[in-house]
Structures are given as structure tokens and as C-alpha cells.
Amino acid sequence: MAQLRIALAQTNPTVGDLTANADRLVAWTRDAAERGAHLVVFTEMFLTGYPVEDLVLRTSFVDASIRTLEEVARRLEREGLGDLPVVAGYVDRAGLAPRVGQPKGAPLDAAALLHKGEVVTRTAKHHLPNYGVFDEYRYFVRGDRLPIFRLHGVDVAIAVCEDLWQEGGPVSVVGQAGAGLLVAPNASPYEKEKEDIRLELCARRAREAGCALVYVNQIGGQDELVFDGDSLVVGADGELVARAAQFREELLVVDLDLPVADAEPGTSAYDPGDGSTITVDRMVLSGEPVAPYTPAPARIAERLDLHAEVYSALVLGVRDYVAKNGFQSVILGLSGGIDSALTATIASDAIGPSRVHVALMPSRYSSEHSLADAEELVRRQGITSQVVPIADIVSAYEKEVQLSGLAAENLQARVRGMILMGLSNEYGHLVLTTGNKSELATGYSTLYGDSAGGFAPIKDVPKTMVWDLARWRNAHSAPHFLLQTDRPIPENSIVKEPSAELRPDQRDTDSLPPYEVLDRLLDDYVEKDMGSQELIAAGHDPALVTRVIRLVDLAEYKRRQYPPGPKITPKNFGRDRRLPITNRWRETTG
Numbered sequence: 095m096a097q098l099r100i101a102l103a104q105t106n107p108t109v110g111d112l113t114a115n116a117d118r119l120v121a122w123t124r125d126a127a128e129r130g131a132h133l134v135v136f137t138e139m140f141l142t143g144y145p146v147e148d149l150v151l152r153t154s155f156v157d158a159s160i161r162t163l164e165e166v167a168r169r170l171e172r173e174g175l176g177d178l179p180v181v182a183g184y185v186d187r188a189g190l191a192p193r194v195g196q197p198k199g200a201p202l203d204a205a206a207l208l209h210k211g212e213v214v215t216r217t218a219k220h221h222l223p224n225y226g227v228f229d230e231y232r233y234f235v236r237g238d239r240l241p242i243f244r245l246h247g248v249d250v251a252i253a254v255c256e257d258l259w260q261e262g263g264p265v266s267v268v269g270q271a272g273a274g275l276l277v278a279p280n281a282s283p284y285e286k287e288k289e290d291i292r293l294e295l296c297a298r299r300a301r302e303a304g305c306a307l308v309y310v311n312q313i314g315g316q317d318e319l320v321f322d323g324d325s326l327v328v329g330a331d332g333e334l335v336a337r338a339a340q341f342r343e344e345l346l347v348v349d350l351d352l353p354v355a356d357a358e359p360g361t362s363a364y365d366p367g368d369g370s371t372i373t374v375d376r377m378v379l380s381g382e383p384v385a386p387y388t389p390a391p392a393r394i395a396e397r398l399d400l401h402a403e404v405y406s407a408l409v410l411g412v413r414d415y416v417a418k419n420g421f422q423s424v425i426l427g428l429s430g431g432i433d434s435a436l437t438a439t440i441a442s443d444a445i446g447p448s449r450v451h452v453a454l455m456p457s458r459y460s461s462e463h464s465l466a467d468a469e470e471l472v473r474r475q476g477i478t479s480q481v482v483p484i485a486d487i488v489s490a491y492e493k494e495v496q497l498s499g500l501a502a503e504n505l506q507a508r509v510r511g512m513i514l515m516g517l518s519n520e521y522g523h524l525v526l527t528t529g530n531k532s533e534l535a536t537g538y539s540t541l542y543g544d545s546a547g548g549f550a551p552i553k554d555v556p557k558t559m560v561w562d563l564a565r566w567r568n569a570h571s572a573p574h575f576l577l578q579t580d581r582p583i584p585e586n587s588i589v590k591e592p593s594a595e596l597r598p599d600q601r602d603t604d605s606l607p608p609y610e611v612l613d614r615l616l617d618d619y620v621e622k623d624m625g626s627q628e629l630i631a632a633g634h635d636p637a638l639v640t641r642v643i644r645l646v647d648l649a650e651y652k653r654r655q656y657p658p659g660p661k662i663t664p665k666n667f668g669r670d671r672r673l674p675i676t677n678r679w680r681e682t683t684g
């Protein structure tokens with residue numbers, strides 16, 4: 095057996111900022127060198143960030159990615175780090191045999207090995223995910239190689255993200271080819287409880303390949319996606335050896351005892367049994383095992399529970415959206431209700447309470463307790479508030495344009511939206527939109543009113559979970575939350591009955607079923623895609639099924655105009671669920 099110390103660079107790239115990502119690669123490689131690592135593994139498409147969407151269709155972007163890779167290899171050498179091999183993801187271009195219909199030189203979701211100032215080998219993802227939030231048939235052609243490089247006597251194979259998730263392809267030939275270690279750069283977005291699936295998957299692949307597996311995932315927010323890290327190492331028996339934190343950057347360094355290899359370098363073709371051919375390229379960086387040393391104890395970071403991980407995802411999603419889009423501050427309307435209270439708290443935890451601004455905008459229908467509850471939250475969190483009564487603005491409008499009923503109710507929400515956008519224009523705050531997933535599903539929000547804004551932190555959180563998260567946050571904190579206040583959310587905002595307060599004594603239950611009932615139905619219809627007969631068979635009230643399906647289907651136009659927000663469920667309103675707006679299909683008639 096031979097020892098190797100591997101550094102897993104679980105870090106946070108920025109999409110499109112190739113220079114900053116390259117700087118980060120060099121800085122983290124330096125850290126890894128200082129910690130005595132023999133190999134550093136970065137994440138999928140680390141140099142470009144992930145996902146880059148249609149940027150890969152730009153020749154200039156792909157050229158820049160390839161150039162940056164070559165430059166960073168030379169820079170590592172210049173800065174005295176060239177002896178430490180680095181595996182990192184980037185975008186490349188196919189030279190040969192692109193898929194039928196794709197022009198020659200189509201983009202590749204690639205990974206390379208850098209050593210001594212050179213790009214030693216390049217490979218690319220074979221299985222292209224094309225479901226859920228992924229669109230990779232649109233962007234990439236598949237790779238068909240499995241590079242294996244000998245490092246201090248150990249044969250190390252490289253495969254990219256989705257190649258672990260599918261049968262066949264490069265990962266399925268690792269066993270036949272006989273590698274001692276498989277390293278996998280990933281960009282795997284968060285959804286609740288996904289890390290259990292990842293560990294199981296990595297354990298299975300390690301056992302199949304008969305070698306240890308290093309799984310490195312990025313962290314950070316990118317528009318509607320949040321990456322949670324959760325990088326891990328499993329042994330050839332599938333047992334967990336080391337695991338990094340969730341939602342935080344970490345250079346995880348792990349010592350492994352791995353089999354010494356003796357296969358000859360060269361190229362050979364393997365049949366993964368899925369109709370493709372995988373070319374295995376073997377090369378030698380160094381044949382000699384390292385001198386024996388005392389391994390450092392492996393770290394296995396503690397797992398977060400469901401509410402801790404969802405809340406952390408929302409905090410990271412907001413923090414990175416604000417930072418990566420160049421905002422210094424945010425603003426939102428604080429009503430005294432639970433949605434805006436939770437949104438304000440997430441914002442305070444993400445960017446610090448001194449950068450969170452709220453407008454309290456009572457109308458003629460606002461209850462006294464609403465204002466009092468909003469003021470209490472402001473006091474507890476130390477955020478900046480401003481009271482802007484809207485009754486006179488609404489009256490002035492109504493003097494010129496007569497509105498009644500729902501139109502008049504919506505006017506209040508629109509006046510508030512206009513005030514928030516005005517304050518955003520004046521002071522440069524990002525407007526946070528406060529709607530939850532149950533409201534988005536049913537269209538229970540006013541277009542250009544409370545749905546106005548730039549980023550919607552809780553849009554993928556069902557209302558029942560909004561309450562759970564508020565209770566959880568009042569009982570827990572974490573070092574990476576920037577708000578250090580006990581019980582930041584007034585209890586009254588959590589326990590009171592929800593109301594839009596657009597007319598006297600209005601209650602959400604006037605228009606919607608109780609949220610416990612609604613959320614169960616929405617979960618089955620939206621996330622599980624059940625048809626109306628299945629929903630009824632599952633025990634949902636038939637009249638309610640008809641009514642709720644109608645609400646959901648009709649609200650597609652509103653969702654399309656809603657701001658983006660962090661995905662936390664297996665199916666968010668966004669990239670996960672793409673329906674036509676103009677659409678006569680009705681589940682109930684099908």
C-alpha cells in the first residue's frame with residue numbers, strides 16, 4: 095500500500111469571473127501545499143463557475159476558459175506550486191467525433207490535470223444530465239475518456255459529476271481498468287435531504303470500482319441554485335472516511351492508504367456495456383510511493399438536520415446573490431406577518447442586520463398588532479426601518495382612477511411595490527420579495543405588487559415550512575449567521591392567523607384551504623406531478639383537487655414574472671418546472 099494526502103477544495107467560484115476563480119485556485123493550492131497534500135481536487139467547471147448556461151455557446155467564452163486553464167497551469171509553476179498536481183474543472187471544446195448534428199468543436203464539461211506548468215491530461219463528462227434543473231444536451235457533447243495518472247505509485251482516475259450518477263460510461267470501467275483511487279469534481283445543487291443520496295451513491299460506486307472515491311462539490315449560490323458542498327471520501331468498501339461541512343468553504347485534507355499500481359502506461363479501449371467505448375489513458379507522474387508518515391485524523395463533519403440545512407441554504411442563496419450581483423444592502427416590506435419576518439431574518443443572517451432595510455407601510459386596513467409586531471422585529475434585530483403610511487397615496491390614486499373590489503385591494507399591494515422599487519432606485523437596495531411556495535402555486539399575490547422585487551428568498555418554501563423555519567431559527571443559531579440575536583422573530587408573527595390585510599378582517603382562509611391541507615395537496619400535484627384521479631385516490635377532497643389544480647394552472651403567468659429565489663425542494667418553480675403559459679390542458683378534464 096502507498097500513502098497519499100488528498101486535498102478536497104470545497105470552494106465557491108463565481109460564474110463568469112475566470113480571473114477571480116483562477117486566483118482562488120492558486121490560493122487554495124498554496125494552502126493545500128502548506129498542509130502537505132500530494133493532490134488537490136477542485137470542483138466541476140471550477141474556472142468558469144457552474145452552471146454557465148448559454149455562455150458556453152459563445153466562442154469567446156470557451157476560448158477564455160481554455161486560455162485560463164493553460165495560464166493557471168503556468169502560474170502554479172511560476173509561484174512554486176507546480177509540483178503539486180491539481181485536478182480542476184473548466185469548459186473545453188471537442189476536437190473529434192462530436193455527436194451527430196453538433197458542429198465540430200462543441201463545448202465539453204471538462205476537467206484537467208495540471209502539473210509542472212503543463213496541462214497533463216484533459217477529460218470531459220460523459221453522461222450529460224438533462225432533467226430537473228439541468229439542460230446539458232443543449233450545451234455539451236459527451237466525453238469518452240477515462241484518464242488514469244500514477245501519483246506516488248497509486249493509479250488515480252478522474253470522472254466528472256453525473257458520470258457517478260448513471261450506469262455505464264467512464265465510472266463503470268474504473269474497476270476493469272484497475273485504478274486505486276477515483277476523484278470526481280462535482281457541481282451538485284442542493285435540495286433537501288440530497289446528501290443522503292450522495293453518500294449512498296458514492297459508496298456504491300466505490301464498491302463497484304473496487305477503489306476509494308473522492309467526491310468534491312462546490313458551495314455557493316448561483317441565481318436559483320444553491321450548492322451545499324458536503325464533499326466526502328469513501329473507502330473501497332464504501333465506508334465513509336471523511337466529510338466536509340455543508341454550505342461552507344473548506345479545504346478538507348485526508349490521508350489515504352491506497353494500493354500500489356503496476357499497469358503499463360498507454361491507451362486502451364474499454365466497453366462499458368452501454369454501446370459506447372471508453373478510452374483509458376494511463377500516464378505516470380511519479381512511480382515512487384511517498385516516504386511513510388503519520389496520517390492526520392480524518393474529519394467527518396456533523397450533518398445538519400432538515401431545518402438547519404434548508405435555512406442555511408436560504409442564507410447562502412441570499413448572501414451570494416447580493417454579493418455576486420454587487421449589492422450592498424436589501425430592502426423589503428415588513429408587514430408583521432410571518433413571510434416578511436422570516437425573509438428579513440434570513441437577510442440579516444446572510445448580510446448582517448446593518449445592511450437590511452425595511453419599510454413598514456400600514457394601510458387603512460392594517461391592524462395595530464401588525465405594525466407593533468413589525469416594530470418588535472426591527473427592535474430585536476437592529477435593522478433599519480422607515481414607516482411609510484400608504485392610505486393617502488391610495489386615496490390620491492383613487493381620486494383619479496376609480497377602482498373597486500379586488501382591483502382596489504390590489505392597489506394597496508401595488509403602492510407598496512412602487513414604494514419599495516422607488517427606495518431601491520434611490521439607495522441601491524436590492525428588493526427582496528416575500529412570497530412563499532404555497533402562494534406562488536396558487537397565484538395568491540398581486541402582480542407588480544407584493545410580487546415586485548429582484549430576489550425571492552422563500553419562494554420555494556411551502557407556507558407550513560415557513561412557520562417551521564421561523565420556530566427553528568428562534569431556537570437555534572450558527573456561527574455563519576451574521577445576526578447574533580436570541581429569538582429574532584416575534585412570537586406573535588409566528589402564531590397569528592395569516593392575513594393579506596387588503597380589506598377589513600381578511601383571512602388567507604377566505605380564499606385558500608388551511609395551509610396544512612393545501613401544502614399536502616400541492617406537494618402531490620406540483621412536486622409529484624400526480625393527476626387528478628391519483629390525487630383523489632390519495633385521499634384529497636375531490637372538490638378541493640379541482641379548485642386547487644385550477645388555481646395552480648392559471649397562475650403560470652404570474653410565476654413566470656416572479657423573481658428568482660433559492661431552490662430547496664426537488665421541484666422548484668423555475669428551472670425544475672417549465673410549463674406553457676398559454677395552455678388549455680387541464681388535469682381535471684384529461
Ligand SMILES: Nc1ncnc2c1ncn2[C@@H]1O[C@H](COP(=O)(O)OP(=O)(O)OC[C@H]2O[C@@H]([n+]3cccc(C(=O)O)c3)[C@H](O)[C@@H]2O)[C@@H](O)[C@H]1O
Nearest residue numbers: 500504507533537538539540541543544593594596605651
Ligand atoms: N394568462 C395571463 N397572462 C398574462 N397576464 C394575465 C394573464 N391572466 C391574467 N393576467 C393579468 O393578471 C391580472 C390579475 O392578476 P393580479 O393583478 O395579480 O390580481 P389577482 O390575481 O386577480 O388578485 C390577487 C390575489 O392575490 C391575493 N393577494 C394579494 C396580495 C397579497 C397576498 C398575500 O397574502 O400575500 C394575496 C389577493 O387577495 C387576490 O386573491 C389581470 O388583471 C391581468 O392583467
Ligand SMILES: Nc1ncnc2c1ncn2[C@@H]1O[C@H](COP(=O)(O)OP(=O)(O)OP(=O)(O)O)[C@@H](O)[C@H]1O
Nearest residue numbers: 427428429431432433434454455456528544593594
Ligand atoms: N403593512 C405592510 N407594511 C409593509 N409591507 C407590507 C405590509 N403589508 C404587506 N406588505 C408586504 O407585502 C407582502 C405580502 O403581504 P401580505 O400581508 O399580504 O401577505 P402574507 O403572505 O401574509 O405575508 P406576511 O406573512 O409577511 O404578512 C408582505 O410580506 C410584505 O412584504
Ligand SMILES: NC(=O)CC[C@H](N)C(=O)O
Nearest residue numbers: 223255256259281282283
Ligand atoms: N453537474 C452535474 O452533472 C450534476 C448532476 C447530478 N445528478 C447532481 O445533481 O449531483
